[in-house]
Amino acid sequence: MSRFLFVLTIFLHTLVSNAQQAGRSPLIWKDLPPLPDAVGFAGVYAGVSNGALIVAGGANFPGNAGPWGAAPKTWYDAVFVLENPLGSWKKAGKLPRAMGYGISLTTPEGIFCLGGADGSHHYSQAFFLQWKNGQVTTTPLPALPVPLAYASGALLGDKIYVAGGTSTPSDTLALSRFWEFDLHQKQWTELPALPGNGRILAVGGAQDSRFFVLSGAELHYNAITGAVQRTYLKECLAYNPASKTWKRIADLPHAVAAAPSPAYAAGQSHLLVVGGDDGVHAQRVMELREKHPGFQSEIMAYHSITDTWAPFGVFPGGKAPVTTPLVTWNGQLVIPSGEIQPGIRTPRIIAGSPEVSTGTFNGIDWGVVAIYFLLVLGISIYVSRKMSASTDDFFLGGQNIPWWAAGLSIFGSKLSALTFIAIPAKTYATDWVYIFANAMIVVVAPIVIWFFLPYFRKLKITSVYEYLAFRFSKTVKLVGSLTFVVFQVGRLGIVIYLPALVLSTVTGMNLMLCIVLTSLITTAYTISGGIEAVVWTEVMQVGVLLGGAFVSLFFIAHASGGFDALFGQAGNAGKFHMVNNGWAITEPVLWVVLVGNFLTQIVTYTSDQVVVQRYLTTPTEAEARRSVWTNAFLVIPATLIFFLVGTALWVYFKQSPHLLNPMARTDDIFPWFISTQLPAGLRGLVIAGLFAATMSTISSSMNSIATVVTTGFFQHFVPHSSDLQRFRFARYTTLVLGAAGIGIAVWLVFMENNSIWDQYLKLIGISGGCLAGMFVAGIFVPSIHSTGVLAGFFLSAVLLYFVQANGWVHFFLYPGVGIFGCVIFGWLISKAFPRPS
Numbered sequence: 001m002s003r004f005l006f007v008l009t010i011f012l013h014t015l016v017s018n019a020q021q022a023g024r025s026p027l028i029w030k031d032l033p034p035l036p037d038a039v040g041f042a043g044v045y046a047g048v049s050n051g052a053l054i055v056a057g058g059a060n061f062p063g064n065a066g067p068w069g070a071a072p073k074t075w076y077d078a079v080f081v082l083e084n085p086l087g088s089w090k091k092a093g094k095l096p097r098a099m100g101y102g103i104s105l106t107t108p109e110g111i112f113c114l115g116g117a118d119g120s121h122h123y124s125q126a127f128f129l130q131w132k133n134g135q136v137t138t139t140p141l142p143a144l145p146v147p148l149a150y151a152s153g154a155l156l157g158d159k160i161y162v163a164g165g166t167s168t169p170s171d172t173l174a175l176s177r178f179w180e181f182d183l184h185q186k187q188w189t190e191l192p193a194l195p196g197n198g199r200i201l202a203v204g205g206a207q208d209s210r211f212f213v214l215s216g217a218e219l220h221y222n223a224i225t226g227a228v229q230r231t232y233l234k235e236c237l238a239y240n241p242a243s244k245t246w247k248r249i250a251d252l253p254h255a256v257a258a259a260p261s262p263a264y265a266a267g268q269s270h271l272l273v274v275g276g277d278d279g280v281h282a283q284r285v286m287e288l289r290e291k292h293p294g295f296q297s298e299i300m301a302y303h304s305i306t307d308t309w310a311p312f313g314v315f316p317g318g319k320a321p322v323t324t325p326l327v328t329w330n331g332q333l334v335i336p337s338g339e340i341q342p343g344i345r346t347p348r349i350i351a352g353s354p355e356v357s358t359g360t361f362n363g364i365d366w367g368v369v370a371i372y373f374l375l376v377l378g379i380s381i382y383v384s385r386k387m388s389a390s391t392d393d394f395f396l397g398g399q400n401i402p403w404w405a406a407g408l409s410i411f412g413s414k415l416s417a418l419t420f421i422a423i424p425a426k427t428y429a430t431d432w433v434y435i436f437a438n439a440m441i442v443v444v445a446p447i448v449i450w451f452f453l454p455y456f457r458k459l460k461i462t463s464v465y466e467y468l469a470f471r472f473s474k475t476v477k478l479v480g481s482l483t484f485v486v487f488q489v490g491r492l493g494i495v496i497y498l499p500a501l502v503l504s505t506v507t508g509m510n511l512m513l514c515i516v517l518t519s520l521i522t523t524a525y526t527i528s529g530g531i532e533a534v535v536w537t538e539v540m541q542v543g544v545l546l547g548g549a550f551v552s553l554f555f556i557a558h559a560s561g562g563f564d565a566l567f568g569q570a571g572n573a574g575k576f577h578m579v580n581n582g583w584a585i586t587e588p589v590l591w592v593v594l595v596g597n598f599l600t601q602i603v604t605y606t607s608d609q610v611v612v613q614r615y616l617t618t619p620t621e622a623e624a625r626r627s628v629w630t631n632a633f634l635v636i637p638a639t640l641i642f643f644l645v646g647t648a649l650w651v652y653f654k655q656s657p658h659l660l661n662p663m664a665r666t667d668d669i670f671p672w673f674i675s676t677q678l679p680a681g682l683r684g685l686v687i688a689g690l691f692a693a694t695m696s697t698i699s700s701s702m703n704s705i706a707t708v709v710t711t712g713f714f715q716h717f718v719p720h721s722s723d724l725q726r727f728r729f730a731r732y733t734t735l736v737l738g739a740a741g742i743g744i745a746v747w748l749v750f751m752e753n754n755s756i757w758d759q760y761l762k763l764i765g766i767s768g769g770c771l772a773g774m775f776v777a778g779i780f781v782p783s784i785h786s787t788g789v790l791a792g793f794f795l796s797a798v799l800l801y802f803v804q805a806n807g808w809v810h811f812f813l814y815p816g817v818g819i820f821g822c823v824i825f826g827w828l829i830s831k832a833f834p835r836p837s
Contacts, residue, residue: 025299025312025313025314025355026266026272026301026312026313026354026355026661026662026663027272027299027313027333027352027353027354027355028352028353028355029315029316029350029351029352029353030350030351030353031348031349031350031351032053032082032085032334032349032350032351033082033085033087033088033089033349034347034348034349035055035080035089035336035337035347035349036080036089036091036347037347038347039060039061039062039063039064039345039347040060040337040338040345040346040347040348041055041057041058041059041060041076041100041337041338041345042058042059042060042100042101042321042322042323042324042337042338042339042345043057043058043059043100043101043102043116043117043323043324044056044057044058044100044104044324044325044336044337044338045057045058045095045100045102045104045111045113045116045129045325046104046111046324046325046327046334046336047104047105047106047110047111047112047129047325047327048106048111048327048328048329049106049110049111049129049130049131049132050130050131050132051083052081052082052083052131053081053082053083053327053329053334053336054079054080054081054082054111054129054131054136055079055080055082055336055337055349056077056078056079056080056095056113056129056136057075057076057077057078057079057095057098057099057100057102057116058075058076058100058337059073059074059075059076059100059101059119060073060074060076060345061073061074061343061345062074064343064344064345065343066289066290066342066343066344067285067286067342067343068286068289068343069343073119075098075099075100075118075119076098076100077094077095077096077097077098077099078091078094078095079091079092079093079094079095079129079136080092081131081136082349085330085351092131092134092135092136093135093136093137095113095129095138096125096127096138097118097123098118099116099117099118099123100116100117100118101116101117101149101150101323102114102115102116102117102123102148102149102151103115103148103151103152103153103162103204104129104325105153105154105155105160105262105325106155106327106328107128107155107160107183109128109130109183110128110129110130110131110139111128111129111130112126112128112141112155112160112181112183113126113127113128113129114126114144114148114151114153114160114162115144115147115148115149115151115165116149117149117150117169119169120169121147121168121169122147122148122149122166122167122168122169123147123148123149124143124144124145124146124147124148125140125143126140126141126142126143126144126181127139127140127141128141141181141186142181142186142187142188144162144179144188145179145188145190146167146175146177147167147168148162148165148166148167148175149165149166150164150165150166150174150200150201151163151164151165151175151200151202152164152165152201152202152203152204152213152216152261152262153204153261153262154204154205154206154211154212154261154262154263155206155262156206156209156210156211156241158182158183158184159180159181159182159183159241160180160181160183161178161179161180161181161191161204161206161211161239162178162179162180162181163177163178163179163194163202163204163211163213164176164177164178164194164198164199164200164202164213164216165198165200166200166219171219171228172219172220172221172228173197173198173219173220173221174197174198174199174200174216174217174218174219175198176193176194176195176196176197176198176199177190177193177194177198178190178191178192178193178194178239179191180241191239191244192244192245192246194213194237194246195237195246195248196235197218198218198219199213199216199217199218199233200216200217200219201216201217201257201258201277201323202214202215202216202233202257202261203215203216203256203259203260203261203262203263203273203276204261204262204263205261205262205263205265205271205302206262206265207263207265207268207269207270207271207304208268208269208304208305209240209241209242210238210239210240210241210304211238211239211241212236212237212238212239212249212263212271212302213236213237213238213239214236214237214252214256214263214271214273214302215232215233215234215235215236215252215255215256215257215259215273215276216233216255216257217230217231217232217233217255217257217279218230218231218233230257230279230282231279232255232257232277232278232279232282233255233257234251234252234253234254234255235248235251236248236249236250236251236252236302237249238304249302249307250302250307250308250309251309252273252300252309253300253309254278254296255276255277255278255279256273256275256276256277256278256296256300257276257277257278257279257322258276258277258295258322258323258339259273259274259275259276259277259296259320259322260274260275260320260321260322260324260325260326260335260338261325261326262325262326263302263326264326264328264333264352266301266354266662266663267661267662267663267664267665267666268664268665268666269303269304269305269429269666270301270302270303270304270660270662270663271301271302271304272299272300272301272312272333272662273299273300273301273302274299274315274320274326274333274335274352275295275296275297275298275299275315275320275321275322276295276296276320276322277295277296277322278295278296281293285342285343290341290344292341292342292344293341294318294319294320294340294341295319295320295321295322295340295341296320297314297315297317297318297319297320298311298313298314298315299311299312299313299314299315300312301657301660301662303653303657303660303662305428305429305650305653305666306650306653306654306657307654308653308654308657309657310657310658310660311658312658312662316350319340319341319346320335320340321335321337321338321339321340321346321348322338322339322340323338323339324336324337324338324339329351331353331354332351332352332353332354333351333352334349334350334351334352335349335350335351335352336349337349354663355663356505356663360675360676360683361506361507361508361509361675361683361684361687362680364680364681364684365507365680365681365683365684365687366684367684368681368684368685368687368688369684369687369688369691371688372544372688372691372692373521373691375540376521376525376537376540376541376695377521377524377525379525379529379533379536379537379540380524380525380528380529380533380537381528383528383529383530383532383533383536384528384529384533387529387530387532387533389724389727390723390724390727391462391710391723391726391727391730392723393530393532394530394531394727394730394731395462395530395531395613395703395707395710395711395730396462396531396613396616396617397530397531397532397535397617398532399616399617399618399619400532400617400619401531401532401535401614401617401618402618402623403618403623403624403626403627403630404626404627404630405535405536405539406535406614406615406617406618406623406624406627406630407614407626407627407628407629407630407631407634408538408539408542408630408631408634409534409535409538409539409614410611410614410615410627410628410630410631411542411630411631411634411635411638412538412539412541412542412545412693412696412700413538413610413611413614413696413697413700414604414610414611414631415542415545415638415693415696416495416499416693416694416696416697417495417498417499417502417690417693417694417697419642419693420545420549420642420670420689420690420693421499421502421667421668421670421671421690422667423639423642423643423645423646424642424643424645424646424649424669424670425646425666425667425668425669425670426646427575427642427643427644427645427646427647427650428646428647428649428650428666428669428670429646429650429666431574431575431576431577431578432575432576432577432578432643432647433577433578433579433580433588433593434588434593435578435639435643436578436590436593436594436597437593437597437600437812438597438635438636438638438639439635439636439639440594440597440598440600440601441601441605441631441632441635442632442633442635442636443598443601444598444601444602444605444632445605445628445629445631445632447602448605448606448628449625449628449629451779451780452605452606452775452779453615453621453624453625453628454621455467455779456612456615456616457616457621457624461616462613462616462707462711463481463609463613463707463708463711463712464606464607464608464609464612464613464775465477465480465481465484465609465708465711465712466711466712467775467778468480468774468775468778471778471779472774472778472785472786472789472790473786474716475786475790476774476786476789476790477712478712478713478716479790479793480607480771480774481708481709481712481713482712483770483771484608484609484704484705484708484771485705485708485709485712487768488610488701488704488705489705489737489740489744490744491701492698492701492702492705492737492740492741492744493740493741493743493744493745493747493748494744494748495694495697495698495701496515496518496519496694496698496741496742496744496745497515497744497745497748497749499518499690499693499694500514500515500518500694500745502668502671502690503518503671503687503690503691503694505668505671505675506671506672506674506675506687507675507687511749512746512749515742515745515746515749516742518691518694518695518698519698519738519741519742519745520738520742521695522695522698522699522702522738523698523702523734523735523737523738525537525699526698526699526702526703526734526738527731527734527735527738530703531613531617531703531707532617533699534699534700534703535614535617537695537696537699538696538699538700540692541692541693541695541696542692542696544685544688544689544692545689545692545693545696546638546641546689547685547689548685548686548687548688548689548690549638549641549642549645549686549689550641551682551685551686552645552670552673552674552678552682552686553641553644553645553648555677555678555682556645556648556649556651556652556673557648559652559677560648560651560652560655561655565651566647566648566651569651569654570647570648570650570651573650573654575647575650575651576647585808585809585810585813586807586808586809586810587810588810588812592810592812592813593812595812595813595816596810596811596812596813596814596815596816597812599769599813599815599816599819600812600815602772602776602815602819603768603769603771603772603815603818603819605628606772606775606776607768607771607772607774607775609704609707609708610700610701610704613703613704613707614627615627615628645670646669646670649669649670649673652673652677653669659676659677660672661676671690674686674687674690675687698741701737702734702737702738702741703734705733705737706730706731706733706734706737707730709730709733710726710729710730710733714726714729768815768818769796769800769814769815769816769817769818769819769821769822770792770793770794770796770797770800770818770819770821770822771793771818772815772818772819772822773792773793773796773818773819773820773821773822773823773826774789774792774793774822776819776822776823777789777792777822777823777826777827780823781823781826781827783827783830783831784823784826784827784830785830785834785835787829787830787833787835788825788826788827788828788829788830788833789822789826789830791825791826791829792821792822792823792824792825792826792827792829793822793826795821795822795825796817796818796819796820796821796822796825797818799817799821800814800817800818800821803817
């Protein structure tokens with residue numbers, strides 16, 4: 001083993017230098033129509049209302065003469081509107097007064113404007129600026145308790161946060177006060193002040209459920225000169241609304257005071273800051289005048305997960321404006337007007353479109369993936385040649401599957417591509433609190449083996465829901481079967497679409513082609529070889545999947561300085577934290593993780609046809625027991641590998657934050673690493689593992705749905721059908737399921753939003769625990785009859801719906817609510833309305 005690891009380390013060492021590349025700029029810039037003013041403005045109010053870009057107010061020096069010229073600083077109240085990027089600006093109304101340097105944020109109700117200054121006063125007023133029916137209107141809001149200008153702010157959820165600033169033009173100290181405005185309640189609340197001294201011209205930001213205050217400048221009164229001086233800050237802060245606490249985060253490499261604010265929230269974990277004043281030439285403004293080189297042009301990206309800053313390109317043209325808002329319009333960030341040198345404005349409006357980055361995938365990688373697909377097809381052809389045209393072979397493989405293959409198949413069927421992606425992403429973003437979730441299968445396995453497995457084997461059932469007919473009634477069986485089918489068909493589209501989206505991104509393959517290719521090949525071998533083809537391809541797929549993850553772990557560790565460095569850095573950062581103490585019912589404390597996942601595994605291994613069908617394919621009950629234990633003990637090392645991969649990714653990108661994709665979702669971190677950092681060939685192997693996990697889930701679902709539809713419905717409504725007719729019906733059903741999966745996935749592509757499907761799965765998922773409750777009631781509570789168990793099923797589903805909607809318990813406990821609700825309601829109904837024994 002040590003010799004293998006040594007050789008692997010040498011191999012990785014020869015590849016790692018070629019894999020690491022600096023990330024490109026995440027934005028593509030273009031100019032929009034400039035403001036209809038030859039000079040432009042600083043300190044404007046800007047945002048989007050009803051699809052139109054609005055820029056209002058601000059100040060300039062006429063003729064761009066600067067503060068050293070004869071013309072005084074002039075303040076404006078004009079409102080300009082641009083309805084589309086290819087249109088032209090129109091003047092549309094006025095602000096309540098000529099002013100600028102307040103806060104402006106786009107909200108669903110309009111542009112929230114707060115405070116500002118006009119040279120002689122600061123103001124506390126707040127109002128919505130709205131574009132309706134071709135005109136701009138203002139709607140007053142409750143004023144801030146104090147006048148305010150040069151402050152920072154951002155919208156987080158339905159709350160606006162405002163920090164710092166000054167209250168009068170003559171202030172010699174900046175404020176450290178901090179407020180929250182509730183958009184629903186329309187009221188202000190003062191929160192804990194900024195740590196340390198107050199600041200002006202900071203950059204606000206909202207990301208990762210936190211509010212950020214980045215850079216800015218402190219004010220100090222110089223008694224000798226009688227002037228107020230600025231100290232430019234690199235210090236950054238984050239406020240957590242849940243705990244109502246401030247935390248200092250990583251310092252910027254240099255100050256970015258007055259950069260366009262709020263910072264652009266990119267992806268799920270980045271904040272982009274464009275330019276800013278580092279204060280290097282702050283004391284030489286009057287000396288340099290027009291020769292001032294301008295402000296910073298670098299784009300800095302803060303990553304909230306690794307707490308790091310990294311440069312990501314530069315602002316086009318070199319002179320990034322300051323003292324102007326940053327607006328998100330039509331999916332792109334817009335920087336309207338602003339100050340490009342001290343005293344010098346620009347009418348330029350520039351927009352940056354997020355660039356969708358893809359990984360590198362070459363011929364060698366495609367060759368590896370092609371070999372994988374050929375192996376899948378080869379297994380399918382071999383199995384199909386020896387399979388007879390019978391439902392016993394199609395659904396149960398003639399009960400000739402070896403115990404170890406059945407165990408590997410159980411493991412493969414539950415380890416989907418979403419799991420392959422999501423587990424590393426979870427530990428990358430957080431810690432190891434969920435490590436005990438999968439481990440609970442070791443506790444559940446004896447219960448399944450001693451109590452449930454004997455019933456299922458003794459009754460010689462094909463579908464697990466046939467047990468419900470023996471124990472209760474055919475109606476109960478139909479309800480259970482229908483629940484499973486509806487859930488699995490909905491899930492089928494999701495497990496095709498989401499992995500295809502990732503694979504398309506990292507390989508550059510057309511998304512539609514990725515969906516169709518994966519689905520067609522999976523459907524083909526599922527139809528031709530039945531459950532036996534599914535099982536044997538899953539055996540091969542498990543090897544590819546775990547092999548890819550295992551090699552990736554070694555590659556990441558080597559690139560991060562070795563396992564010692566990895567464990568040391570991750571340990572110091574608390575990334576191996578496993579236990580949250582306490583007795584809360586809504587948080588992932590230890591007892592919730594253990595109890596909740598114990599019940600979750602009960603649901604999976606007792607009432608899910610995908611799993612139960614596997615341990616019905618073995619020749620004997622003894623071999624079925626071995627298959628259950630095989631899966632249980634395989635889960636432990638696999639879980640450790642995937643948890644370690646996520647932690648290793650955190651260490652890797654903590655050291656190299658410039659290699660991150662700022663526009664990506666957190667869940668994309670492992671595929672992003674695979675496609676950009678792994679060398680050719682190895683990259684193909686791991687992507688083949690992603691394909692393997694996707695196809696394993698699809699094939700398992702299709703065969704299990706076909707089994708339940710045939711035994712639960714076709715056989716019920718066509719009781720005199722022959723075995724050959726049922727066999728053919730099962731095959732046609734599988735073909736229809738393949739087409740349905742493609743159709744749902746393609747529909748999701750055109751929707752470009754899976755939130756409806758999220759809600760659908762959330763609602764239909766309520767029935768999972770309730771369905772398991774039927775089996776628990778049937779085996780452990782003899783007094784419950786069919787009417788009672790049906791009433792218990794529906795009542796517990798209603799209860800679980802309200803539990804989810806109100807967040808009464810942590811989601812780990814949802815299965816427990818479903819199981820115990822079904823059993824308790826079923827028992828009460830059975831006692832209230834008894835039947836003859």
